[in-house]
Amino acid sequence: MPLVVPASGFAQQVEEFAKQLLYLSDNIEVADDHGDQVRATSYLVELRAAHGNIATFDYREEFTRTRIGWQRRRYAFELRFADPRSRSLRSRKAHHLHDPWAIHQHCETRANADDHYADVERLLQATHELFLKQWLSGAPVDCAGLVPLAMP
Amino acid sequence: MARTAMRPTSLEELGIERKPFYTTAEVARILQISDQSLLDRIHTPADDPRHVYAVALGPRTYRIPVGALAQVVGIRPQLHIGRKPRRIDEIARREAPAKRRSR
Numbered sequence: 001m002p003l004v005v006p007a008s009g010f011a012q013q014v015e016e017f018a019k020q021l022l023y024l025s026d027n028i029e030v031a032d033d034h035g036d037q038v039r040a041t042s043y044l045v046e047l048r049a050a051h052g053n054i055a056t057f058d059y060r061e062e063f064t065r066t067r068i069g070w071q072r073r074r075y076a077f078e079l080r081f082a083d084p085r086s087r088s089l090r091s092r093k094a095h096h097l098h099d100p101w102a103i104h105q106h107c108e109t110r111a112n113a114d115d116h117y118a119d120v121e122r123l124l125q126a127t128h129e130l131f132l133k134q135w136l137s138g139a140p141v142d143c144a145g146l147v148p149l150a151m152p
Numbered sequence: 153m154a155r156t157a158m159r160p161t162s163l164e165e166l167g168i169e170r171k172p173f174y175t176t177a178e179v180a181r182i183l184q185i186s187d188q189s190l191l192d193r194i195h196t197p198a199d200d201p202r203h204v205y206a207v208a209l210g211p212r213t214y215r216i217p218v219g220a221l222a223q224v225v226g227i228r229p230q231l232h233i234g235r236k237p238r239r240i241d242e243i244a245r246r247e248a249p250a251k252r253r254s255r
Contacts, residue, residue: 014233022229023205023220031237042237048172060240076243098244106247116247132207136173136215 003072003123005063010070014041017124021045021057024132039063039070050138053081053090057131059124074098077122078106079131081141091141093134095122100152107143117146160227163218168225173215179204183224 005013011032018030021043029044042060049055058078063070078094092114094106105119134141160166168182180190193204194214204224206214216224223229 015231018231018233019229020205021219022231023223024217025219026222026227026229029234029238030231031234033235033237040237040239042239044238058238060238060243062240074240076240078243094243096243098240101247129207133209136207136209 001121003121004066004069005072006069007065010039010063017043017128020128024057037065038073039065047135048084049081049135052084054084054087055135056080056082057128057135059128061124072097075122075124077124077127077131079134093131093141095119095127097121101149102152104149105146107141107146109141109143112143116149118149160225162227163222163225166225168221170218173207173217174221176206176214176216179216179221179224182221 014030014032018028021028021030025045025047027045030042032041033039040060040062043057044059045057047055047057056079058076058080060076061072062074064073065071075097076094077096078092080092081090082088083090089108090110092106092108096105096119097103101116103119103121104116106114107117108114163170174182176187176190176194180187183190185193190204191212191214193202194206196203198205204216205220206216208214219229
């Protein structure tokens with residue numbers, strides 16, 4: 001079921017989530033374009049991670065105005081681990097909703113090339129908590145058991 | 153923890169080594185409270201002024217991120233919300249090569 005955020009609480013929700021990111025770092029990037037019919041938000045924070053890597057939490061959402069509020073129509077939630085000097089990607093977990101794949105996820109490591117995998121609809125808060133645990137654990141990204149999607 | 157009359161602006165100013173996150177033992181030592189007192193503060197509701205934000209790794213295992221520690225020691229965070237969000241299209245475009253590789 002698509003997520004709907006009441007129009008009156010939208011800005012507050014953006015601010016509340018941004019405050020959570022401020023617990024992680026004092027250098028975060030948050031944006032809300034206050035669009036009229038389509039409204040986009042994004043959050044980005046970079047942190048030091050295990051094995052000398054940089055962890056990037058990159059969250060983007062897009063909403064459409066409806067009678068009952070802002071209905072989410074697309075999202076991209078990503079956690080990327082990269083080399084701090086070259087910025088080359090070491091691994092990535094991502095949950096997306098966008099055309100033409102609809103809801104899907106990505107899992108990429110040195111041993112596992114990128115692909116589109118089956119997923120369920122994700123919420124920003126819950127996804128952030130999963131990514132936080134992945135970052136804090138220092139464990140390598142695990143792509144086992146994911147089901148590849150056929151090209152739409 | 154060193155005390156200053158003015159509100160501190162950085163952890164370094166307070167003599168605290170900057171790390172991405174801290175164990176509960178480290179934070180308890182910095183705040184000069186017991187481990188149990190810190191756990192109690194972690195478990196207080198988020199709107200309680202005594203609350204300490206922590207990420208649970210297990211039932212009694214927590215990590216306190218650097219930004220959370222900074223707020224507990226009185227460093228006020230600066231929140232700026234811009235008007236130009238990063239776009240999903242940038243990410244979707246990057247997926248084009250992956251799409252061709254797919255079965």
